[in-house]
Amino acid sequence: MSRGPKVAVVVFPGTWSERDFAHVAGLLGWEARLIWHAEPELGDVDAVVLPGGFAHGDHLRTGAIARFSPLMEAVEAFAASGGPVLGSCNGFQILCEAGMLPGVLLRNHSLQFRCDWQWLRVEGAAGAWLAPNEVSAGDLIRLPISHGEGRYHADSDVIGELEGSGRIVLRYADADGAVTAAANPNGSLNAIAGIVNERGNVLGLMPHPERAAEDEVGGTDGLHILRSLEHWLVAQPAAAERRL
Amino acid sequence: MRWLADVHVRLREGIADPEGQTIAGGLRALGFPSVGEVRAGKLLRVSFEAPDMESAEEAVATMCRRLLANPVMETADWELQAEGIPAEEEIA
Numbered sequence: 001m002s003r004g005p006k007v008a009v010v011v012f013p014g015t016w017s018e019r020d021f022a023h024v025a026g027l028l029g030w031e032a033r034l035i036w037h038a039e040p041e042l043g044d045v046d047a048v049v050l051p052g053g054f055a056h057g058d059h060l061r062t063g064a065i066a067r068f069s070p071l072m073e074a075v076e077a078f079a080a081s082g083g084p085v086l087g088s089c090n091g092f093q094i095l096c097e098a099g100m101l102p103g104v105l106l107r108n109h110s111l112q113f114r115c116d117w118q119w120l121r122v123e124g125a126a127g128a129w130l131a132p133n134e135v136s137a138g139d140l141i142r143l144p145i146s147h148g149e150g151r152y153h154a155d156s157d158v159i160g161e162l163e164g165s166g167r168i169v170l171r172y173a174d175a176d177g178a179v180t181a182a183a184n185p186n187g188s189l190n191a192i193a194g195i196v197n198e199r200g201n202v203l204g205l206m207p208h209p210e211r212a213a214e215d216e217v218g219g220t221d222g223l224h225i226l227r228s229l230e231h232w233l234v235a236q237p238a239a240a241e242r243r244l
Numbered sequence: 245m246r247w248l249a250d251v252h253v254r255l256r257e258g259i260a261d262p263e264g265q266t267i268a269g270g271l272r273a274l275g276f277p278s279v280g281e282v283r284a285g286k287l288l289r290v291s292f293e294a295p296d297m298e299s300a301e302e303a304v305a306t307m308c309r310r311l312l313a314n315p316v317m318e319t320a321d322w323e324l325q326a327e328g329i330p331a332e333e334e335i336a
Contacts, residue, residue, distance in 0.1 A: 060311070060312070061314055064314070065311075068311075096316075102316075104316045107262055107263060108262070109260060109262050111262050111263065111266055153259060153317060154316065155316070187260070187262075
């Protein structure tokens with residue numbers, strides 16, 4: 001790879017993880033561009049990140065207002081053309097509200113804000129953000145979570161479709177990989193921690209991969225997700241063409 | 245003319261409502277042991293312009309569908325009324 005990917009990191013009023021993403025992008029040799037939500041264009045980028053935080057104060061519902069930001073039209077068009085989009089925490093909530101992923105994230109069943117390290121079971125390695133070079137089904141990774149509204153909900157038809165098509169890619173688990181009620185930090189249906197869209201180019205997950213990218217902070221498993229993008233971009237003819 | 249819509253947003257039946265459950269626990273602790281289920285929701289009062297009742301109804305329906313309620317988990321209903329009394333020059 002001649003250069004690292006160029007990644008747009010979208011900043012809404014109240015976003016708080018954009019600098020962490022930019023920092024980790026720097027460690028990986030990527031170019032991160034912080035782009036304000038009111039901008040009309042993403043520019044020439046290889047991927048888009050919707051970081052965590054509390055966009056627009058999370059008023060009304062998490063992610064509900066962010067969806068109407070001018071830049072979100074460009075993000076939706078980018079995703080529709082197959083461009084890789086990662087939404088973490090509040091970014092996942094925004095992707096759901098925008099209809100780019102199904103379902104919704106509700107108040108944690110405990111009513112507590114949960115800030116902790118969390119084991120996750122990888123259910124399948126596919127798409128832009130979980131490359132087979134980095135992870136395999138059944139692997140356990142450990143990432144930080146930090147949210148008050150992470151209880152994934154969708155109607156039973158949607159859950160059935162997600163299960164049947166392998167689009168539930170990350171589940172909350174314990175250190176032994178068992179998916180149990182005790183290991184589920186927020187009461188998500190089917191212990192869902194992360195899902196992808198049909199094409200696999202859009203991943204939404206409640207945990208924070210960008211907060212687990214250096215030994216100094218307690219773990220580096222987040223790099224599996226971020227580095228997956230590099231493998232995926234190499235394998236995409238359209239993306240490779242853009243990079244010549 | 246101006247309209248005032250009181251929009252009630254409710255969690256759909258069957259969706260766990262930990263906030264409502266906690267409030268129910270508080271009410272029982274207060275001395276109302278007979279309290280059963282409590283469901284928490286939102287009341288939003290929206291003031292806006294529309295030429296007539298029909299278009300005002302249509303506007304509120306769109307507001308609810310596109311933003312105020314998420315149909316995956318919520319339902320919305322509303323009461324709509326003309327806001328205030330028209331000023332004298334408007335009557336004339």
